[in-house]
Amino acid sequence: MMRFLNSYARLPESFYQRIDPEPAAAPALIRLNHGLAARLELDLPDSDADLAAVFTGNRLLAGSEPIAQAYAGHQFGQFVAQLGDGRAHLLGEVENAAGERFDIQLKGSGRTKFSRGGDGRAPLGPVIREYVVSEAMHALGVPTTRALAMAATGQPVFREDELPGAVITRAASGFVRVGTFEYFAARRMEPELRLLADHVIERNHPAARDAENPYTALFESVCAAQAELMARWLCLGFVHGVMNTDNTAVSGETIDYGPCAFLDRYDTEAVFSSIDHLGRYAFNRQPTVMAWNLACLGGCLLPLLDPDEARARATGEAVLDRFIPTFTDRYRRELCRKIGLPPDDEGFALARRLLDLMRRSRADFTNAFRALCDAQTAPAPFTALFATSEEIAVWLDDWLTRLTQTGSAEAARAAMRSANPAYIPRNHRIEQAIQAAMAGDFTPTHRLIEVLAHPYEDQPENAEYAAPPRAGERVTQTFCGT
Template sequence: MTQALQDTARTSAHFAFDNSYARLPQHFFARQTPSQASEPWLIKLNEPLAAELGLDIEALKRDGAAIFSGNLVPEGADPLAMAYAGHQFGGFVPQLGDGRAILLGEVIDRDGQRRDIQLKGAGQTPFSRNGDGRAALGPVLREYIVSEAMHALGVPATRALAAVSTGQPVYREDVLPGAVFTRVAASHIRVGTFQFFAARDDADGVKALADYVIDRHYPDLKEAANPYLGLFEAVCDRQAALIARWLHVGFIHGVMNTDNMTISGETIDFGPCAFMDTYDPATVFSSIDQRGRYAYANQPGIGQWNLARLGETLLPLLGDDAETALEAANTVLKDYGERFQIHWLRGMREKIGLSSVEDGDLDLVQSLLALMQAQQADFTLTFRRLSHLAADGSAEPAFLGTFREPAAASEWLVRWRERLSLEMPSAAERAAAMLAVNPAFIPRNHRIEQVIAAAVEDADFSLFEALLTVLSRPYEEQPAFAAYMEPPKPEERVLQTFCGT
């Protein structure tokens, strides 16, 4: 690319950067220019998100391949790799950091919110630990699909702004086409970011980071009696609500390491994640989770464990002495469990059509889940078909057909209808409310694998586009895409997912 063309691209694709993280002390990050891609090609630009960020869509259509591959650093960017540590499957690593991700900078979106723009797979950084810093096409497409699906489902998550192929191979078990993923987040600060400074006994670094997080994400806490205790409480509550939402849609993160838990409360890092088909609380997809540490039902407890690690880093800020600080932190952690239960049960009530609170609601929900597990019922279809049944009794055969032994489900339906007799909303209102929280479409694993296979083997992105279209409206029926509602056939089942980007 000539200098003249570079200048044109900088002018036409303007990013209004205001890079506050880059103004923190130098040891918070390492400045790093992205590597060059040989033949970048723009696979996908998320035009609605680009509009939210105040970006020029037409300019990005022209110059997005160069920008989102890392070949062209937009004017005003201050590229850097963030430093952090983390517990990975319970074992502490004092230095991880962005080994294949480069933060271009921050923009203020049209709603006045600060958003990070980051390139994943843009080359080596000082934190790469002998890795190549690159990403393969398949994991890039997976992260694009799942992050946008989570957003459409109403689950807080990082977003996909663009996917670009690099024209260069990456070397894993096989030779694969390379790609770069552009991720947008409220921020990329993690529990592991705090751990990085605490592990070095850098009390000033922990405090500076906490002050920055309060200012950026929780400004109302600045006037609190103890802003740092308020910060810990706020992060715990956001994570309790987030993990409850994961369970409501059957999502399994797969790598809930402390470096994959954000302080903002967004879902981050869609590597070996997956959505359940058949309901089983012990479900694990991640190929590296050999002992089921991050199984579906373990996620709330792992969330609390991770937050305990955050609390440890904040102890010097939580009280006047060690005993007072520890007591305050433990109280917050205890409250996390109660908050999670409140968030989870509220959402489960909504999923089965309950708008009021009765003493037997928890048992009614747990009885349904136990039945679904014993009968190997599909998680998403069970609740979607129950939503239809709430308004139309003729939908009962379809609901019962979700179970191997329909008679067992019939017994639960008797209890459910008795409970609904205590509700005020009409049947039509109840069904509408249920359909708004029980999706018809999720990014089923076999569909994602079909997308990846078509793209990697045949450079065919039509399935990718179709799946994104379906998942952008997960709560609508979309008759033309009815096949996307169906669980996989036995030969289509995906039993393992893998880290990739």
């Protein structure tokens, strides 16, 4: 039996605004994630009409106490003291029989006091993108917010053009961001900062409770979670697009899929966001940007780390100094797993050599690693992806030699197939699904979601979803939708 706990709504009202979602004109359900709904043990109505009312905010579930959360943030390096949920409503926190807790939030559900002149709504396209990519990330094994449902509002939103509106309902272990800590730190609200840290420890980092200094342990835990997340992103070719501190969840989950994208051809400097003119959030800069974001978090936590400012800074810097080495270790392990080798110096060197060959050949990132899984017995599909035929042949010989030295070839193949997906949310496929949905056809959206639910499995009947974009299909820019 579902029950709302609403622990965030029990914090002081400086943390949020109590506000109901704005009614949608003509709600219509697009998709419900039945598997996630079952895990959450939600008491949902049976009819699509009633479900649409719930997932646009027209009808509240029993026990829900909607709020809009306050937070600040560094956006492209510039601090904004007040941001907050300008088009989102946290419905509350639920706990299932297994003791798992999830926050449930509507996004695109209307204005709040944090809207800053915006309409509080979301266009259909970004809602589809977030549903598709967040659920694909979950299937890929990446910590992420989840998509529970999407529903049309039956009313337009206006950006450059008039667009159909929609709402996405998402679930997460928490929606607290680095920017949430910045909100209170900027206002020197130390009691609230401590309450926030205690809340995050309870919800997301419970092991920190028993540490000598729980707040130091919290910072360490957040840094470790983000190091793991960055390694997973880079080894799947994921580009977040807007790694602002207000888009960095302290839970270690991927959050806010705006102008995100996956690499097709391997390009270390790939930028997709239409507003990232200087490449701040390029693919290869993501770990460094995360270190910067974590430095912002560390600065907020200083009053909690030690009453003496000098000692607090020394403590925070010591924690932060371990982030890049921790990321490098996680990245080494993940990258070596993709080529079936132990994460030793030789394996890591081979993996980096392969990445360099991929970069120079502009090889498809996902397909190259997937083809490598079978290259012991069928090398041609792998080597055909490279322009430098002699160099890739030499690399393949070196890899096969090392693979033979380190253990079972069949075990390596199985491990590689669990690390290298055949299917990712390719940008052109998402765009095709969005364009069809704008014309009223959601079949491509549903099919794409279903294919991506099993990314590591061979799906011969869906082989076209593994193909890179043809000429004219390649997506070079993605958009936030705010």
